Amino acid sequence: MSRSVKATEGPGSEPGTTPGDDAASEPARRVTSRARLAQRVREIPSSGIRRFFDLLASMEDVISLGVGEPDFTTPWHIREAAIYSLERGYTMYTSNYGLLDLRQAIAAHLARLYGVAYDPADEIVVTLGVSEGLDITLRALLDPGDEVIIPDPGYVSYAPCTTLAGGVVVPVPTTVADGFKVRAGAIAARVTPRTRALLLGYPNNPTGASLSRSELNTIAQVAEAHDLVVISDEIYDRLTYAGEHVCFGSLPGMRERTIVLGGFSKAYAMTGWRIGYVVGPRELIGGIVKIHQYTALCAPIMSQKAALEALRAGEPDVRQMVAEYDRRRRVIVRGLNEIGLTCHEPEGAFYAFPSVTSAGLSSEEFAERLLFEEKVAVVPGTAFGEGGAGHVRCCYATSLRNINVALERIGRFVSRLG
Amino acid sequence: MIDEIDRQILGVLEDDARTPPDQIATMLGLDPQDVVGRLERLEDERVLVKYRALVNWDRVDEAMVIALIEVRVSPQRDVGFDDIARRIARFPETRFVYLVSGAYDIAVQVAGRTLREVASFVSEKLAPLEGVQGTTTHFLLKRYKEDGELLDDVEETTRLPVTP
Incomplete structure (x- = not known):
């Protein structure tokens, strides 16, 4: 079926956009472009991070703890x-x-x-x-x-x-x-x-x-x-x-x-x-x-x-950056715990992964409302699997100043919920 | 004695002098009282001399003329260069005074409001000092980096706000 439909369209065109096409007259023969994708591709979900990225794209003055990369420029x-x-x-x-x-x-x-x-x-x-x-x-x-x-x-x-x-x-x-x-x-x-x-x-x-x-x-x-x-x-x-x-x-x-x-x-x-x-x-x-x-x-x-x-x-650069991340790590972990978002001690990488269950919200609700109400971006834990439910990922590869402002905003957000 | 923890505290403050002691304590995993005590000691010993802002005066709409002056001096018996260097350093017009190796002896930075003001400082105050053999004045035209910080060519972060 998809082959016969394909024959009526130019290469790469989307169904319904072909000039003169009358979709309503032949509903049974229409397939969406998506149906042309391999089944294993259709089965994998789009990245949860991607959806969040789209939300963020239109906003200004957001402090993002949602990144997954260093804030340093390559030495x-x-x-x-x-x-x-x-x-x-x-x-x-x-x-x-x-x-x-x-x-x-x-x-x-x-x-x-x-x-x-x-x-x-x-x-x-x-x-x-x-x-x-x-x-x-x-x-x-x-x-x-x-x-x-x-x-x-x-x-x-x-x-x-x-x-x-x-x-x-x-x-x-x-x-x-x-x-x-x-x-x-x-x-x-x-x-x-x-x-x-x-x-x-x-x-x-x-x-x-x-x-x-x-x-x-x-x-x-x-x-x-x-x-x-x-x-x-x-x-x-x-x-x-x-x-x-x-x-x-x-x-x-x-x-x-x-x-x-x-x-x-x-x-x-x-x-x-x-x-x-x-x-x-x-x-x-x-x-x-x-x-x-x-x-x-x-x-x-x-x-x-x-x-x-x-x-x-590059060894001195690594040491310097690690020392810097470590300092920020201590600040964000303490700050999150003080806010009441229980945060285990992260021993590596540059992420804190606090629990948000005390706020009474799911990780998606928490991340979404925090973004809209306080303009701080964090990533819902569920983007990383079911096991991430009830947590959000906060990247501390950002300036101490940003971390401090973000903590202040998260604190305000959480106390408003409580 | 300055230990490793002192060094780390100094490193934090050199990067941001406004970092509060509490925050320093958290960053370095120390007791806040310990940090306060160390800061007092470092200040007393003048290891921590001053907490200052790094200002890019080029962005301020105010004329300021800065000159780097090479000073050749004849060292004096017993005191070497120290006497003359300290004498120069007392002038409030000077921003730094260094003893250096090479073709001249003392490097001085002088700031003034006008070219004439700086020039007259050199000709009336600096050059006539006893022991000064000669000076070469270089007026500063543009600043690119100050105290380890790039001034105009700031690398803006262009990270995507959310990445995996």
Whole structure:
């Protein structure tokens, strides 16, 4: 049916907009454009964040705690390195894996920080951020119907990308009582014969939760026992404030079954550069790079040059930004708790994830009314899964002044409700 | 003695001198009373000299002439350059006075309302001082950065208000 309708329309035109078209006379033959979309695409919901973004677009003087990126501009020496590379004429494709010197620098970086060894030759792929890395990893690993266990709440892309790759999402609820840390027992309880992978994102967006070495080790035992592949999104690895970050691939016996996703966006304030990496055992990376070479081909060379500079000389910037985030973190967590929005201590990333149940509103109602009444944007926790209900995500990657004003407004809003 | 916590407090204030002690305490995970005590000590020791605003006078519709003056002096027995440098620093017209290495000895910044005012300060007050061998005056034409802050080329944040 859709084919016959398509024949009456020009390419790319919307039904009902074709000149002279009389929709009313042939209702049975009309299909919406949406019906032409693949079923798996129709099935995934639009991002909850997207809807919120549309609400915000028309408003002024909004203080946004709704962002998911640093407020710092990329350090100048990194930008300068990229500009210089353009001046020198670095405008071509690179190897599918990425520039060898960048891969070598990534290998050295991971070895230094986490004591884990990846071969720059064929165990590291430079990607268009973790976003692409996640997509091609899932596509490389999943057969139709394979199950992926994913802690909930979690980053907005995990579930849709799993679905698009033909997988089945199996959420594991995490709770505020556990500080939103996923428990090994809860993972084990959801393993079935179809379970293929476990997808972890710690430090976590949106909750700020981190996992300690011993917590990770118990999860590793589950992965071992059930022969799961672990996809570990460690984009926030450098932004930890209590204790060290532990790379999942560095845990005993885990290297061979772990794909680590990492990147430059958060640590070096490089979100717009779209640059990250996937590392893992060469057999898995070989499959992942196959998809990468047919889709992205390679990450932009200027971004790769910038990333190389970040690894070579960006450490002081990272330390300075982390120290700054940590200070803001303490201010916002204390402020939210004082307002009466109970907020667990976020140990990583740059998000506070307070409970709004004391305000007597759902997370969507809270976020919407706060935006309209006090012009502060936060993201409803449900945008990150069912497990986010009753919470909102407040990003503290914004100036202390903004944080203070936002807290004042949120306080006013909450006291009016009470 | 200045310890690591003092250093962090100084770092916070150097970035924003208006940060209240309570907020500093929260930011650094300290007791507010401890912060107040440390601030008093740092002020007493003149580690914290002053809490000031960074003003871009170029945006104020008021004439102000600033000059950088290179001063060559002959060092004096016993006191070296200190005596002459302190003497220069006492003039309220001077905004900073540094002893520097290189082709001249003392760098001075002078502010005045008019070119003539600055010029006459140099010729009538500075140059005749005993020990001053010569001066070179550079008038400031445009300011790009002051105390680590870009003045005109401010990088505005263009972040989308909501992102994942």
